[in-house]
Amino acid sequence: MAKEQVNVGVIGAGVVGGGVVKVLMESAETIGARTGTKIALKKVADLDRSRLEEFGLPDDATTTDASQILVDPDIDIVVELIGGESPAKEFILEAFKNGKSVVTANKMLLAKHGPELARGAAAGEVGLKFEASVAGGIPIIKSLSEALVANRFDFIFGILNGTANYILTQMAENGKDFSEALEDAQAKGFAEADPTLDIEGHDAAHKTLIIASLAYATEIDFSDVYVEGITRISDLDVQYADDLGHVIKLLGIIKDDRDTGELEVRVHPTLIPKNYLLASVKNEFNAIYVRGDVTGTTMYYGKGAGRFPTASAVVSDIVDLAKDIRFGSVNRVPPFVFGDRRRIRDIMDIECRYYLRLTALDRPGVLGQISTILGEHHVSIDSVIQKPVPKGKDVAAMVMMTHRSRERGLRAAISTINALDCVTGEAMVIRVE
Amino acid sequence: MAKEQVNVGVIGAGVVGGGVVKVLMESAETIGARTGTKIALKKVADLDRSRLEEFGLPDDATTTDASQILVDPDIDIVVELIGGESPAKEFILEAFKNGKSVVTANKMLLAKHGPELARGAAAGEVGLKFEASVAGGIPIIKSLSEALVANRFDFIFGILNGTANYILTQMAENGKDFSEALEDAQAKGFAEADPTLDIEGHDAAHKTLIIASLAYATEIDFSDVYVEGITRISDLDVQYADDLGHVIKLLGIIKDDRDTGELEVRVHPTLIPKNYLLASVKNEFNAIYVRGDVTGTTMYYGKGAGRFPTASAVVSDIVDLAKDIRFGSVNRVPPFVFGDRRRIRDIMDIECRYYLRLTALDRPGVLGQISTILGEHHVSIDSVIQKPVPKGKDVAAMVMMTHRSRERGLRAAISTINALDCVTGEAMVIRVE
Numbered sequence: 001m002a003k004e005q006v007n008v009g010v011i012g013a014g015v016v017g018g019g020v021v022k023v024l025m026e027s028a029e030t031i032g033a034r035t036g037t038k039i040a041l042k043k044v045a046d047l048d049r050s051r052l053e054e055f056g057l058p059d060d061a062t063t064t065d066a067s068q069i070l071v072d073p074d075i076d077i078v079v080e081l082i083g084g085e086s087p088a089k090e091f092i093l094e095a096f097k098n099g100k101s102v103v104t105a106n107k108m109l110l111a112k113h114g115p116e117l118a119r120g121a122a123a124g125e126v127g128l129k130f131e132a133s134v135a136g137g138i139p140i141i142k143s144l145s146e147a148l149v150a151n152r153f154d155f156i157f158g159i160l161n162g163t164a165n166y167i168l169t170q171m172a173e174n175g176k177d178f179s180e181a182l183e184d185a186q187a188k189g190f191a192e193a194d195p196t197l198d199i200e201g202h203d204a205a206h207k208t209l210i211i212a213s214l215a216y217a218t219e220i221d222f223s224d225v226y227v228e229g230i231t232r233i234s235d236l237d238v239q240y241a242d243d244l245g246h247v248i249k250l251l252g253i254i255k256d257d258r259d260t261g262e263l264e265v266r267v268h269p270t271l272i273p274k275n276y277l278l279a280s281v282k283n284e285f286n287a288i289y290v291r292g293d294v295t296g297t298t299m300y301y302g303k304g305a306g307r308f309p310t311a312s313a314v315v316s317d318i319v320d321l322a323k324d325i326r327f328g329s330v331n332r333v334p335p336f337v338f339g340d341r342r343r344i345r346d347i348m349d350i351e352c353r354y355y356l357r358l359t360a361l362d363r364p365g366v367l368g369q370i371s372t373i374l375g376e377h378h379v380s381i382d383s384v385i386q387k388p389v390p391k392g393k394d395v396a397a398m399v400m401m402t403h404r405s406r407e408r409g410l411r412a413a414i415s416t417i418n419a420l421d422c423v424t425g426e427a428m429v430i431r432v433e
Numbered sequence: 434m435a436k437e438q439v440n441v442g443v444i445g446a447g448v449v450g451g452g453v454v455k456v457l458m459e460s461a462e463t464i465g466a467r468t469g470t471k472i473a474l475k476k477v478a479d480l481d482r483s484r485l486e487e488f489g490l491p492d493d494a495t496t497t498d499a500s501q502i503l504v505d506p507d508i509d510i511v512v513e514l515i516g517g518e519s520p521a522k523e524f525i526l527e528a529f530k531n532g533k534s535v536v537t538a539n540k541m542l543l544a545k546h547g548p549e550l551a552r553g554a555a556a557g558e559v560g561l562k563f564e565a566s567v568a569g570g571i572p573i574i575k576s577l578s579e580a581l582v583a584n585r586f587d588f589i590f591g592i593l594n595g596t597a598n599y600i601l602t603q604m605a606e607n608g609k610d611f612s613e614a615l616e617d618a619q620a621k622g623f624a625e626a627d628p629t630l631d632i633e634g635h636d637a638a639h640k641t642l643i644i645a646s647l648a649y650a651t652e653i654d655f656s657d658v659y660v661e662g663i664t665r666i667s668d669l670d671v672q673y674a675d676d677l678g679h680v681i682k683l684l685g686i687i688k689d690d691r692d693t694g695e696l697e698v699r700v701h702p703t704l705i706p707k708n709y710l711l712a713s714v715k716n717e718f719n720a721i722y723v724r725g726d727v728t729g730t731t732m733y734y735g736k737g738a739g740r741f742p743t744a745s746a747v748v749s750d751i752v753d754l755a756k757d758i759r760f761g762s763v764n765r766v767p768p769f770v771f772g773d774r775r776r777i778r779d780i781m782d783i784e785c786r787y788y789l790r791l792t793a794l795d796r797p798g799v800l801g802q803i804s805t806i807l808g809e810h811h812v813s814i815d816s817v818i819q820k821p822v823p824k825g826k827d828v829a830a831m832v833m834m835t836h837r838s839r840e841r842g843l844r845a846a847i848s849t850i851n852a853l854d855c856v857t858g859e860a861m862v863i864r865v866e
Contacts, residue, residue, distance in 0.1 A: 023583050023727055034650055034770055035582055131580070137728035139572075139580030147564070147572030149464055150456050150748035217467055277734065280713050294456055295570035295745040298735030301710065302728060312728040315583035327762035337467055 005038040006322035009069035011091060012081035013046035013055075016105055016132070019311030020079060021055055024318075031315065037322045045069050070094045077321050079314060080104040089113055096124035101330065103317040105132035105310055111206035115219050118336045127324055128335040129317035134207040135160060135286040137309030138302040139316070144214045144290075145333055151292030153215045157433065158252040160207040160267075162284035162304045163191040163198035164230050168238070168248055168269075169282045177235045190284050190305075200229035201250060205267040208252030211288070212265045215254065217339040220265060224344040228268035237357060237428060240399045243385060244355070246271040247279045248430065262345040271355050271432040348408040353382070353432035356400045356414070361422045362389045367398065370423075373416050374402070377409035395424055401432065438471040439755035442502035442533075444524060445514035446479035446488075449538055449565070452744030453512060454488055457751075464748070470755045478502050503527045510754050512747060513537040522546055529557035534763065536750040538565035538743055544639035548652050551769045560757055561768040562750035567640040568593055568719040570742030571735040572749070577647045577723075578766055584725030586648045590866065591685040593640040593700075595717035595737045596624040596631035597663050601671070601681055601702075602715045610668045623717050623738075633662035634683060638700040641685030644721070645698045649689065650772040653698060657777040661701035670790060670861060673832045676818060677788070679704040680712045681863065695778040704788050704865040781841040786815070786865035789833045789847070794855040795822045800831065803856075806849050807835070810842035828857055834865065 008024065010017055024041040032038045045066040046052050052062040066082075069075055070091060078095040080102060082088050088109050092102050102121070104110070110117065110133050121128035131141045135158070159165050163185055170181040182199065185191035197203040205227040209220050230250050241248050248269050255264040272279050277299055281287040286304030291297050303309035324330045360366045371381055385399040402410070414427050441457065443450055457474040465471045478499040479485050485495040499515075502508055503524060511528040513535060515521050521542050525535050535554070537543070543550065543566050554561035564574045568591070592598050596618055603614040615632065618624035630636045638660040642653050663683050674681050681702050688697040705712055710732055714720040719737030724730050736742035757763045793799045804814055818832040835843070847860050 027583065030585075031582055033772065036767060036770065137725075138731055139576050142575065142580050143572050146753065147575050147749050148745065149468055149752050150460065150745040152463075277710075277713055280710055292570075292745065294741045294748070296736045296739075296742050298571055298733070300731070300733060302731035306729075308727045309729050312581065312583045312725065315727075316580050319582050320579065323762070323765050327760065327765050329756070329760035329762035329765065332756050332760050332762065332765075334469060337469065339466065 005040055006076045006325050007040050007042040007074050008077045008079060008318055009043045009045070009072060009075040010041070010079040010081065011045045011066045011069055012083070013044050013051045014081065015307045016310045016314065017044070017046070017079070017081035018051065018054070019307035020081065020314045023308070023311050023315050025055065031319060035319050035323070037319060037326055039318060039322050042075050043069050043072065066091055070098060070100070075100060076325050077101050077103060077318055079318065080106060081314070083108070085109055085112065092117060093120045096120040096126055099124060099126060101127035101321045101325065103129050103314055103321065105130065105314060107133040107203070107206040107210060111209045111222050114210065114213060114336060115338065118334070121335055122331070125330060127321045127330045129321055130210070130335070131317050132310045132313035134210050135288060135300070136302065136304040136306060137312045138286060138288065138300045138304065139313070140211065140288045140300050141214065143300060144211065148290070148292055148295060150294045152256070154256060154291040154293060156211060156215060156254040156288065156290050157278060158204075158208060158211060158288040159249055159278060159281050159286050160252045160288070160304065161198050161201070161204040161250055162286055163195060164201070164204065164250040165281065165286070166190045166284045167199070168230060168233070168250065171233070171235055171238045172242065172247055175235065178231065178233060199231055201227045201267045204250055204252050208254060208265060208267050211252065212254045212263065213336055216256065216263055216342055217337050218263070218342040219338050220344060224265065226266040226268065226347040230269050232428065233269055234428070236397065237430065240357060240385065241271050241355065244271070244399070244401060245274055246432070247274055249278065251433065253433065257345070261343060263342045264345045264350055266347060266350070269430050271430055348411070350407050351404055353404055354379075354402045354410055355430040355432055356402065357428040358398045358417065359395050359424045360398055361424070362394050362396045363422055366422045369420065370417055374413045377413035379405040379410050379413050438473055439509045439758050440473050440475040440507050441510045441512060441751055442476045442478070442505060442508040443474070443512040443514065444478045444499045444502055445516070446477050446484045447514065448740045449743045449747065450477070450479070450512070450514035451484065451487070452740035453514065453747045456741070456744050456748050458488065464752060468752050468756070470752060470759055472751060472755050475508050476502050476505065499524055503531060503533070508533060509758050510534050510536060510751055512751065513539060514747070516541070518542055518545065525550060526553045529553040529559055532557060532559060534560035534754045534758065536562050536747055536754065538563065538747060540566040540636070540639040540643060544642040544655050547643065547646060547769060548771065551767070554768055555764070558763060560754045560763045562754055563643070563768070564750050565743045565746035567643050568721060568733070569735065569737040569739065570745050571719060571721065571733045571737065572746070573644065573721045573733050574647065576733060577644065581723065581725055581728060583727045586687075586689060587724040587726060588689065589644060589648060589687040589721065589723050590711060591637075591641060591644060591721040592682055592711060592714050592719050593685045593721070593737060594631050594634075594637040594683055595719055596628060597634070597637065597683040598714065598719070599623045599717045600632070601663060601666070601683065604666070604668055604671045605675065605680055608668065611664065611666060632664055634660045634700045637683055637685050641687060641698060641700050644685065645687045645696065646769055648687065649696055649775055650770050651696070651775040652771050653777060657698065659699040659701065659780040663702050665861065666702055667861070669830065670863065673790060673818065674704050674788065677704070677832070677834060678707050679865070680707055682711065684866065686866065690778070694776060696775040697778045697783055699780060699783070702863050704863055781844070783840050784837055786837055787812075787835045787843055788863040788865055789835065790861040791831045791850065792828050792857045793831055794857070795827050795829045796855055799855045802853065803850055807846045810846035812838040812843050812846050
């Protein structure tokens with residue numbers, strides 16, 4: 001069964017792919033000695049020849065044609081790092097058909113087609129690993145799939161998007177408004193030219209879905225994951241959250257309701273108390289906070305993106321697969337194990353506390369009117385901060401924290417409140433955990 | 434090669450062992466389904482029959498004679514949870530000889546006899562796992578041995594003893610003195626009746642040695658690990674550290690000096706800035722902060738002790754070994770891979786900043802005299818806090834932070850300073866990182 005050396009082909013030599021190539025070129029030998037498993041970089045493919053030339057690899061070790069890697073009988077492991085749905089999916093499925101194991105960092109593909117990929121790997125009797133798809137250099141996939149197997153998870157909270165976390169941290173700590181903080185993130189390379197996936201929460205949602213699928217052994221449709229980004233968060237909200245002893249984070253939230261059997265899987269800006277450990281996770285860092293019934297609370301922290309943190313995760317997957325190939329133990333840790341499909345709770349049916357920010361005319365009885373409407377929808381107010389009316393204005397900001405309430409009632413109340421004459425503009429609503 | 438079901442024998446049914454038995458009794462089936470590997474609890478041994486009776490297991494599944502587990506041909510995995518050096522070591526070596534893989538949480542044994550145990554496992558062609566030996570429910574062993582294989586580590590800092598961390602947290606947050614905090618820890622079950630191993634730093638040192646051996650692939654003699662406990666830390670030090678924007682933690686510190694090839698492996702109370710993430714690790718929690726050259730910084734946080742967090746780690750090791758047995762991939766991840774032996778730096782040769790607390794007569798020129806002596810030993814002062822002289826006394830506390838200095842010079846300076854007439858009592862010295 002034993003195979004002397006395991007050969008790797010890398011498709012995609014961009015930021016992460018280039019990092020993987022560099023790590024393998026520099027450290028494959030050391031890693032081999034430390035892990036007892038010889039790994040060799042056989043070939044790198046990229047459409048852009050100039051990227052390939054940078055590595056100084058021999059001519060026959062680079063190609064602009066990915067299929068040269070997919071059909072090469074000497075290659076045991078294909079590393080897919082081109083991202084996006086197509087042709088990444090086709091490449092991976094072809095690799096499986098050709099008996100090759102795959103490492104990918106492609107969270108969008110896994111979130112949308114994870115079960116199909118898992119079936120493809122099983123059919124080809126090969127492995128599929130994706131540590132780098134969630135939280136870059138943090139070994140959360142391995143921790144959930146292997147280290148925490150004794151647990152049922154009560155809840156999992158994740159700061160899973162470094163761009164969004166960088167923006168929110170800059171708003172909180174340096175008083176920037178959203179667009180200044182976004183520009184700063186782009187200048188520092190923490191946000192892409194088109195930051196939509198990051199700031200609208202989709203990237204965090206892909207990762208949250210992957211975590212939930214692993215932790216609860218269930219297939220989940222991406223359309224069942226509630227997603228709300230950070231673009232509506234204003235510097236006022238960040239300031240008021242601070243006054244209330246909280247910070248605002250874009251959280252992936254997964255909760256198990258054992259009574260109803262429903263699972264909550266949602267991504268949205270969230271107020272959390274400043275003394276929570278997650279509140280100390282700043283700038284481009286990611287963290288996942290996990291409550292298991294046996295282990296209790298654990299947290300995993302590190303860089304969620306970037307060339308080398310992500311490459312580190314890819315290389316650890318390569319080593320794992322290389323060991324499985326060497327020992328003939330492929331699928332020792334299957335990519336996903338799906339049990340019964342869990343029902344995902346509708347966002348209207350969740351319950352939590354809410355932060356509300358209203359702009360209202362400075363007139364007697366306004367607070368009474370608002371609290372009556374909230375009360376009619378079974379939303380009760382825990383505390384109110386009423387800011388002094390700015391000079392020369394007749395509107396004031398009113399900030400409230402509610403007690404635990406149901407989303408459906410809250411939304412109905414807010415739409416009535418928004419329609420009041422004394423309320424100007426739309427109320428801002430942020431969930432609190 | 435495939436084995437249908439893997440049988441487990443547990444030796445030691447105390448706090449952790451009892452937890453493992455309970456988890457296996459309740460969840461072996463679920464875990465089997467989730468991981469595709471059937472695990473069955475075959476037998477539990479303890480000298481104390483009353484502990485065994487609690488589980489309600491059939492008579493033939495319990496024994497007061499550990500050797501019944503060690504010789505049982507049906508048992509594939511032996512879980513050693515009796516602790517201490519003997520007879521734990523003999524039990525483990527016998528299990529290896531009888532072709533059984535072993536899970537242990539015995540950090541003292543691993544720190545003192547790790548290489549011998551690793552050789553025994555290799556000779557028996559069986560596995561040895563010990564996730565529970567360091568930081569309980571935190572998967573730091575797996576992270577270092579598998580997830581972070583692409584890295585060379587610049588440094589690793591660990592809060593590895595929950596008792597010590599609980600005491601220091603209570604001193605800092607509730608103004609307790611050392612003995613009050615210790616009594617509180619004992620009342621809450623976070624400290625044993627004899628807390629020596631915890632408060633003198635030996636337990637943390639065992640764990641630090643294990644981490645260093647894994648991270649740097651080297652054998653280390655326990656006698657080369659510098660150890661200093663927290664018993665001399667006074668409430669004054671905790672208060673002054675706070676004034677200086679720091680907290681005091683008992684840290685395991687491992688540093689790689691690539692220039693000299695020396696490794697620092699030491700455990701002692703350490704001042705760290707309050708805004709470090711490790712400073713937020715409070716009470717009985719543990720955390721390990723790791724800087725790798727590829728991944729950058731990652732941190733792992735959770736409960737470092739207690740029945741169930743530790744049992745969770747033991748069970749994940751059982752599952753890993755069960756998979757290896759099922760797939761015939763034993764030693765896929767060897768317990769230790771030792772390369773060249775690294776030289777451990779003498780504590781006299783380390784360099785860091787120092788916190789000094791002196792009690793000196795309130796007399797002109799004292800500070801000048803002290804700083805002259807420090808200067809003669811190449812220790813320069815970064816800042817000084819001189820506390821007002823308490824009414825009716827003629828001695829004052831003087832607190833200093835030095836610039837980066839060498840331990841040898843600092844100790845020579847301190848012994849000269851302690852001998853000064855104007856200095857009363859011994860100077861308190863705490864390292865700063």
